[in-house]
Amino acid sequence: MGARAGKNIGIIGGGIGGIAAAVALHRIGVDVSVYERAERLREVGAGMMLWPNATRVLRELGLLEQVLARSGENTHFLVRKSTGRILMSIALGQFEVPAVCMRRADLLSILLGALPNECLHLGSEFDRLKQLDGKVRLYFKDGAEVEHDAVIGADGIRSRIRAQLFGESDPLYRGYTVWRGLARYEGTAITPGFNSESWGKGMRFGILNTGHRRYTWYATANVSPHHLDGPNGRKQKLQRLFAGWHEPIGDFLEATSENEILKHGARDCAPLKQWGKGLVTLLGDAAHPCTPNLGQGGCMALEDALVLAKSIKDEMSLDHALRRYELRRIHRTRHIQQRSLLMGYIGQWQNPIFVTGRHIVTRMLPAKIFEHNLRKVYSYQT
Numbered sequence: 001m002g003a004r005a006g007k008n009i010g011i012i013g014g015g016i017g018g019i020a021a022a023v024a025l026h027r028i029g030v031d032v033s034v035y036e037r038a039e040r041l042r043e044v045g046a047g048m049m050l051w052p053n054a055t056r057v058l059r060e061l062g063l064l065e066q067v068l069a070r071s072g073e074n075t076h077f078l079v080r081k082s083t084g085r086i087l088m089s090i091a092l093g094q095f096e097v098p099a100v101c102m103r104r105a106d107l108l109s110i111l112l113g114a115l116p117n118e119c120l121h122l123g124s125e126f127d128r129l130k131q132l133d134g135k136v137r138l139y140f141k142d143g144a145e146v147e148h149d150a151v152i153g154a155d156g157i158r159s160r161i162r163a164q165l166f167g168e169s170d171p172l173y174r175g176y177t178v179w180r181g182l183a184r185y186e187g188t189a190i191t192p193g194f195n196s197e198s199w200g201k202g203m204r205f206g207i208l209n210t211g212h213r214r215y216t217w218y219a220t221a222n223v224s225p226h227h228l229d230g231p232n233g234r235k236q237k238l239q240r241l242f243a244g245w246h247e248p249i250g251d252f253l254e255a256t257s258e259n260e261i262l263k264h265g266a267r268d269c270a271p272l273k274q275w276g277k278g279l280v281t282l283l284g285d286a287a288h289p290c291t292p293n294l295g296q297g298g299c300m301a302l303e304d305a306l307v308l309a310k311s312i313k314d315e316m317s318l319d320h321a322l323r324r325y326e327l328r329r330i331h332r333t334r335h336i337q338q339r340s341l342l343m344g345y346i347g348q349w350q351n352p353i354f355v356t357g358r359h360i361v362t363r364m365l366p367a368k369i370f371e372h373n374l375r376k377v378y379s380y381q382t
């Protein structure tokens with residue numbers, strides 16, 4: 001039966017990681033409660049990539065069919081110059097599950113559909129916790145208190161639980177900002193299933209097939225963390241920055257409304273040496289915040305959720321189960337955090353000599369090297 005019999009676990013944070021963990025734990029018979037500070041559960045914004053390591057998790061949770069019905073399949077990744085010239089075409093590989101892109105809101109609603117409503121406690125902002133006599137007591141901002149057998153901090157990159165366990169640490173801004181949007185596109189400039197990222201000097205533009213003729217796009221630029229878009233707004237700012245880039249970048253920007261363009265600084269934290277203490281652990285961005293360059297932050301949160309549930313199912317005591325979960329996850333997530341950081345560093349090069357060198361090397365290198373490395377990330381089994 002493992003550590004799960006008759007146990008109740010509290011999860012702080014109702015993002016993709018927290019809800020996926022609740023679904024995975026609920027499926028093995030654990031009594032779960034998710035505490036989310038927002039009054040409504042929602043994932044705003046564009047789409048996200050779910051690579052085979054994530055769709056494999058969703059299949060195991062019994063949710064893959066629903067995901068496939070609401071997403072677009074991606075089979076190749078093109079690296080291009082801002083002129084459109086292809087520098088490399090990477091085949092994403094044949095797995096038993098596909099790589100897809102879908103709206104975040106759709107993924108969250110599918111996950112929520114697998115969780116009884118009574119597990120969710122909205123408008124509950126966690127303040128602090130205390131561990132005493134084999135229990136974890138949670139204190140909320142509104143004065144409420146509750147006790148659980150174990151607690152999972154899935155409260156994102158600025159995690160209060162992480163701060164309480166290991167001290168305050170501000171996320172690190174990595175020198176560039178990412179704008180994102182969703183656009184409908186009916187033209188012929190994109191081959192179905194072919195994602196792309198186009199490289200300029202200190203700027204990139206990515207296009208991901210989100211299905212049903214919708215595409216998620218992202219744009220990056222080296223700007224200060226306090227950068228303002230200017231009096232004419234985000235859309236015009238991006239149209240100016242990416243003027244002259246290849247088709248259909250201009251069409252995508254044109255087709256996206258100003259108030260639907262999201263903007264985030266690329267941030268992460270140095271990898272943690274330890275994720276938990278006693279009956280408390282971390283999950284998702286709270287444990288391993290990652291720059292978005294590999295599109296793996298949410299995928300890793302899904303993996304965490306399943307590994308956590310399996311560890312609790314297999315171990316006899318909850319604290320052993322949490323340590324086992326951390327041991328199984330910490331090396332992989334650190335590796336992906338570091339690779340993502342490196343990809344962003346190279347992708348944001350601005351010096352013309354470095355940029356030309358990067359393009360020459362990318363054109364000459366066999367795509368197989370990248371395919372081999374990506375296969376290792378995508379083939380992960382929980």
Ligand SMILES: Cc1cc2nc3c(=O)[nH]c(=O)nc-3n(C[C@H](O)[C@H](O)[C@H](O)COP(=O)(O)OP(=O)(O)OC[C@H]3O[C@@H](n4cnc5c(N)ncnc54)[C@H](O)[C@@H]3O)c2cc1C
Binds near residue numbers: 015297
């Ligand atoms: C530009 C960009 C593009 C990305 N693209 C991809 C992609 O293509 N594929 C991918 O897999 N990942 C991608 N990611 C990463 C992905 O978005 C994150 O890794 C993922 O959302 C993390 O989920 P989470 O549940 O751990 O944290 P979050 O989504 O941050 O959720 C944390 C939740 O905790 C709640 N919370 C916080 N504090 C408290 C508190 N004190 N009390 C109660 N509730 C609290 C918050 O309100 C929130 O709902 C991208 C990220 C960025 C910035």
